Amino acid sequence: MDKRFYIPIAAIVILVVYGGYRYTSLVKVKNATQLELASTTVALEGKTKTLVEAQNNNLDLLAKLEGELSRNNAFEQQLNSISSTVGLLDKLSKTDKELLQKYSKVYFLNENFVPSALSDIDASNLFRKDKPEKIHTSVLPYLNRLLAAASQESIPISVLSAYRSFGTQTTLKAAYKVTYGAGTANKFSADQGYSEHQLGSALDFTTPTAGVTLTNFDKTSAYDWLTKNAYKYGFILSYPKGNTFYQYEPWHWRFVGVELATKLHADNLSFYNMDQREINKYLVKIFD
């Protein structure tokens, strides 16, 4: 071979060998990098998965927390409504339900019934100063306000009779029977057991002109004033003219609470014509 070719051939051989070597190294680096990338990707994917799971867990927790909170709110509301019901029941349990019952020849007041508390009516408000009269303690302030309002307008009204026990009513009726005979006595004195006077919340008013016999009470300015104003103090006329429950008694007024009395007055209804279930709804507010 010609010596002139030795050097270029050697150079080519060196280049080829070096090139092969570089190529192999580069392939190795590339493979290593690819491997590294792949493992990094796997690691990243793992981390992303963990993150997504953690986020999902947080959402679950949040939902549970919200559920718990709304259950707590519902529970609190239930507690509040239970405590207000308990309050009402407690108030009702301390109020004589007899105070708003209708008494007639078919519905009797128990002979053992005695009002929970009785107070003396101020002597200045009595027609007979020497004959003490008692009234249900919770009704007394309403009576005093009514009498003060009438007095302010110069309407003369005083109390003739208020609380009467079952025993007193029995004695009274017997005396009337002796004096007037059973027929007449039945007309103007309720049989013991269905007199509203035993409740302690009913009373008979009179004026100087009507006196103890209550003559023409419904012609007095007192009666006129009572029909227009008594409801504001919780009092109603038990037996109005033309009622079918008892004889007309313009002097006999019963305390039923301001709310019920106002309703009866506004609707021009009488207590005895109202449904007992409807009346009962007012018991809890009778002294409000």
Ligand SMILES: [Zn+2]
């Ligand atoms: Zn009466």
